[in-house]
Amino acid sequence: MERREFLAGAATAALSTWLPAKAFAAGAAAPGDAAFAALADKLFYDNLLVTPQHATGLGLDTGVRAALRSRLDDKSEAGRAAVQAFDRAGLAAMRGVDPAALSPAVQRQRELLTYMFERRLAGVPFGIEGVQQPYPITQQQGVYFEVPDMLDSQHPVETAADAEAYLARLKAFAFALDEDSAGQKRLAARGLIAPRWSLDLTLGQLAKLRAPAPEASSLVLSLSRRTTAKGIAGDWAGQAAKIVKDAVYPALDRQIALVGALRAKTPAGDGAWRVRGGDAIYAAALAEATTTKLSPEEVHKIGLEQVADITGKLDAILKAAGYTKGSVGERLTALNHAPDQLYPDTDAGRSDLIASLNAGIAAMAKKLPQAFSNFPSEPLEIRRVPVEIQDGASNGYYYSASLDGSRPAIYWINLKSVGDWPRYSLPSLTYHEGIPGHHLQGGYAQKGGALPLYLKDFFLSAHGEGWALYAEQLADELGGYTPLERAGYLQSFLFRAARLVVDTGIHHYRWSREKATAYMVATTGFAQPRSQREVERYCVLIGQACSYKIGHTAWVKARTKAQAALGDKFSLPWFHGILEEGTMPLFMLEKRIEERTAERLAGG
Numbered sequence: 001m002e003r004r005e006f007l008a009g010a011a012t013a014a015l016s017t018w019l020p021a022k023a024f025a026a027g028a029a030a031p032g033d034a035a036f037a038a039l040a041d042k043l044f045y046d047n048l049l050v051t052p053q054h055a056t057g058l059g060l061d062t063g064v065r066a067a068l069r070s071r072l073d074d075k076s077e078a079g080r081a082a083v084q085a086f087d088r089a090g091l092a093a094m095r096g097v098d099p100a101a102l103s104p105a106v107q108r109q110r111e112l113l114t115y116m117f118e119r120r121l122a123g124v125p126f127g128i129e130g131v132q133q134p135y136p137i138t139q140q141q142g143v144y145f146e147v148p149d150m151l152d153s154q155h156p157v158e159t160a161a162d163a164e165a166y167l168a169r170l171k172a173f174a175f176a177l178d179e180d181s182a183g184q185k186r187l188a189a190r191g192l193i194a195p196r197w198s199l200d201l202t203l204g205q206l207a208k209l210r211a212p213a214p215e216a217s218s219l220v221l222s223l224s225r226r227t228t229a230k231g232i233a234g235d236w237a238g239q240a241a242k243i244v245k246d247a248v249y250p251a252l253d254r255q256i257a258l259v260g261a262l263r264a265k266t267p268a269g270d271g272a273w274r275v276r277g278g279d280a281i282y283a284a285a286l287a288e289a290t291t292t293k294l295s296p297e298e299v300h301k302i303g304l305e306q307v308a309d310i311t312g313k314l315d316a317i318l319k320a321a322g323y324t325k326g327s328v329g330e331r332l333t334a335l336n337h338a339p340d341q342l343y344p345d346t347d348a349g350r351s352d353l354i355a356s357l358n359a360g361i362a363a364m365a366k367k368l369p370q371a372f373s374n375f376p377s378e379p380l381e382i383r384r385v386p387v388e389i390q391d392g393a394s395n396g397y398y399y400s401a402s403l404d405g406s407r408p409a410i411y412w413i414n415l416k417s418v419g420d421w422p423r424y425s426l427p428s429l430t431y432h433e434g435i436p437g438h439h440l441q442g443g444y445a446q447k448g449g450a451l452p453l454y455l456k457d458f459f460l461s462a463h464g465e466g467w468a469l470y471a472e473q474l475a476d477e478l479g480g481y482t483p484l485e486r487a488g489y490l491q492s493f494l495f496r497a498a499r500l501v502v503d504t505g506i507h508h509y510r511w512s513r514e515k516a517t518a519y520m521v522a523t524t525g526f527a528q529p530r531s532q533r534e535v536e537r538y539c540v541l542i543g544q545a546c547s548y549k550i551g552h553t554a555w556v557k558a559r560t561k562a563q564a565a566l567g568d569k570f571s572l573p574w575f576h577g578i579l580e581e582g583t584m585p586l587f588m589l590e591k592r593i594e595e596r597t598a599e600r601l602a603g604g
Contacts, residue, residue, distance in 0.1 A: 031101030039097070040113060040452035043090050050074070050082050053146075057154050058457065059402025069155070070168035075143060075179035077186075084124065091117035105581075108592070109452060112584055116458055122288055126277060128192065131284040131543075134275065135194040136184040137259060138540040139201035143180040144209060144255065145389055147173050148219055152386070153399070153410065157226035163236050166223050170240055173219075174247035181255045184262070191275045193266040194540055197513065199259050201391055201536070206259065208388050210252045214245040218388060270516075270539045271507040282507045285543030290550040291462040291585035296508035299546050303500025306549060307523060310494040317487045332491060332525020341422035350384065350415045353426070357382050357413070360430040367478045368436060373573040376443030379408040380434055390416040394537055395530060396429055398438040403446060403456065409439050420530040425488040427481055428472045432492070437471035438464065444579035455582040461544055463583045466551015469496060473556070474572075491524060496552070498523045499545040503538050513539060554586040558593040565597050574600065 045065075048055040052068035055061040061069040073079065094114040099107045123130045133141055151169060156162050187193070194202070214220065215237065224237035272278040272285070286296060294302075311328045318324075323331040335341060343349040361380060368375050378401050385393045393414050401409040411433040414420070421429075431437055441464060446456045472489055475481065481489055498520055505511035505519070513535055520531040538545045563570045578593060 031098060033103050033106045036097055036102055036106050036110060037452055039093060040109070040454055043093060044453040044457075047086060047090075050079070050086055053150055053154075056150070056156075057399075057402065059404035059406045062404070069162070069165040070172075072143075072147060072169055072172040072176050075176050075183060077183070079179070080129065080183070084121070087117050087120045091121065105450070108581070108584075108588070109455060111588070112458070112582070113452075113454055115585060115588075116454065119288055119460075122284055126281055126284070127190070128187070128281075131281055131288055132541055134192055134272065134281055134542070135198075135540055136180060136187060136192075137202060137255075138194040138198045139205065139391070140393065140537060140540055142202070143173070143176045144202075144206055144252070147176060148209065149386060149389065151219065152222040153383075154407065156406065157223065157232070158230060160232050160234065163223060163227050163232055163234065167236075167239055167243065170219060170223075170243045171247060174243075174251040177248070177251035177255050181251075181258050185258060188262055188265060191267050193262050193275075195270050195274075195513070196263050196266050198536065198540055199263050199266065203256060203259055204391055205389055206252060206256050210249060210256065214241040214249065217241070217244045217248075218386070219244055219248065269510070270513045271510055272542050273507060273510055278507075282542055285507075286504075286546060289461055289543035289545075289547040291460060291587065292550060294550070296504045299500050299550070300504040300508070302553075303497050303502075303504070303549070306497035307494060307501060310490055310497055311523075314487060314490045314494065317483065317490065321484055321487065327522070329522045329525045332487075333521075333527075335424065335487070336419075336422045336525055336527060338422070341424055343418045343421070343423070345418050349418055353415065353418060353421060354382050354384070354413070356423070356426060357411075357430050357434075360427055361434045364431060364435050364475065364478075364480055367480065368440075370478055371436070371474060371572040372440070372576050375440060376447045378405075378439070378443050378447070380411060380439050381408050382411045382413065382434075385412050385414040385416075390414050395420065395533065396433055398433045398442075400438075400442045400457075401446070403453070409442065411439065414533075417527070417529060420527055422488075424482075424484045425491060427475070427485045428489040428492040431472050431475040431480060432468045435471075436474055437468035440471070441467050441579055445582045451582050458583045460583045460585060461547035462551040462554070462586050463589060464551075465548040466553075466555050466586070467579075469493065469548050469552035470555040470559075473552075491526075493549075493552075495520075495524045495526065496549040499534075499538070500549055502535060503543065503545040506535070506538055507542055551586060554589060558590055562593055562597045566600060569600055 048058075048060060048065060048068060051073055052061065052071040053073050055065060055068045074082070091114065094110055094117060097110055099110055102110060126134070128134050129136075136142060137144075147169075151166065155166055155169065157166060184193075193199070209218075212218070220237055220240040223240050227234065227236045267274040272282040275281070282296070286299065287293065290299070314328050314332070318328065318331045318335070321335075323335060325331065326334070343353045361382075365377070395414045397412050399410040399412070401407060413429070433439070445451065445458075469492075472492055476486060476489055502511070502516045502520060506513070506516050511519075513532070516535045516538070517528065517532045520526060520535060521528050524531070526534075559575055562575060575593075578589070578596065581592065584592065
């Protein structure tokens with residue numbers, strides 16, 4: 001069966017379970033927490049039928065959903081429409097539940113799920129999938145970027161059936177590439193094309209994926225390596241190589257030709273303003289990323305103020321360390337190039353760098369009881385970003401563990417250049433991506449509390465990235481830095497404050513990529529290649545860079561307010577217990593911490 005037919009059938013089967021209005025009427029008419037929990041979990045599992053890659057990422061492509069392991073997400077117009085229809089139906093379901101029939105905790109869950117579905121539909125008025133990623137194919141987005149990594153790091157290969165499913169997905173990869181190309185071609189007619197330099201980076205990454213002989217492709221080697229390790233008999237490499245040669249490479253060639261042709265058609269400039277309706281798209285993206293109503297002008301002003309404040313703090317630390325000449329940015333640049341701060345630019349140097357990150361995780365784990373109760377301790381792997389995508393990938397990012405515990409969480413670090421990672425800067429990154437940052441936060445959401453599955457898997461950047469920056473600050477309070485590493489921690493904060501300036505500069509004040517990069521280098525002292533990669537990320541993932549410092553400010557404000565109100569009744573383990581309630585927009589976070597504070601004052 002052709003993949004298009006296969007996925008169309010899957011989508012139709014899924015739709016039939018949740019689109020009829022009477023299905024929601026029955027759920028909404030049944031009052032109480034149990035009925036809501038059943039509805040929320042039904043929506044969660046039904047959603048997996050139209051997002052099979054997500055099912056694999058969560059470890060839920062087993063049992064009655066085992067067929068999902070052989071599928072990829074449908075990137076055709078029909079597939080995208082099915083996802084949008086699901087989100088509309090989910091929103092209607094949440095709005096159809098009477099909050100008066102729910103306990104306060106479940107009322108909050110309903111409010112959160114309503115917000116989630118609203119955000120998932122934010123791109124609809126603009127005719128795009130998401131307001132933060134308006135371009136289908138960039139150096140950081142697209143089937144070519146996502147699927148090979150997913151096949152290697154998330155698709156399990158434990159049995160012959162898993163290997164067969166891998167081959168099925170490899171065949172589907174060719175269809176998905178063509179569908180992605182068709183979607184980009186449609187949006188190109190409206191000028192929704194990534195900037196020219198982004199297309200150049202994309203072409204370079206496509207070429208790297210296409211370059212090896214089929215039998216030497218990373219797509220083939222991943223399956224061959226893992227079937228051999230598990231002793232799974234069969235000519236898996238030969239079958240995979242044939243699919244790559246006959247289907248995947250021709251589809252890559254077609255996408256390379258399309259992206260090459262779009263270079264001459266993309267509008268000039270680097271920010272969202274360059275495309276039709278770009279100002280409105282950016283306003284929506286900024287609101288979504290920060291979960292606030294802050295204007296671009298307000299965010300820019302906050303950024304400039306925080307850059308000035310943090311620069312002053314860094315000035316004192318650097319002087320104490322003997323770095324006295326030049327601006328703070330220039331002194332940080334000098335520190336970045338100090339020989340004792342650099343790992344060797346070799347495989348051994350990269351291995352030592354990752355070993356130091358693991359040691360940092362282990363050391364921080366011993367400090368957690370000072371600030372957390374009943375904290376989760378799921379394993380965390382630290383891996384290098386795959387070479388094929390490192391040119392366009394972010395500097396660091398995090399994959400949560402599967403819900404079934406079959407796959408650990410992964411913290412990825414881009415080691416294209418070890419010069420991007422001086423030793424003094426690494427602890428803050430580890431605390432951000434690992435513990436007490438994203439890994440700990442995600443562990444609480446998945447293992448703690450009584451959240452429906454949707455909310456165990458829900459992530460909002462302002463809340464999550466704000467927490468991760470707060471975690472860097474908390475690590476300082478727990479004694480996690482040497483004096484020089486504190487400079488790295490404050491540099492991390494300076495970097496996130498500079499993002500407020502740069503993101504709004506690019507998309508609102510019409511800065512060029514070059515101007516934004518120069519500002520980032522001069523302000524933070526980060527190496528020019530690292531700074532440019534960051535700026536290039538902001539150009540195609542719009543607004544998201546502002547979520548970090550806006551979110552951090554909200555976490556600190558909420559804690560300060562709770563401490564002032566509670567006095568001796570305040571404790572860090574109590575405050576951090578809010579993590580068990582999952583991710584929420586900042587306005588809900590502030591309200592919920594105020595409620596918890598009032599309950600504690602009343603003796604609850």
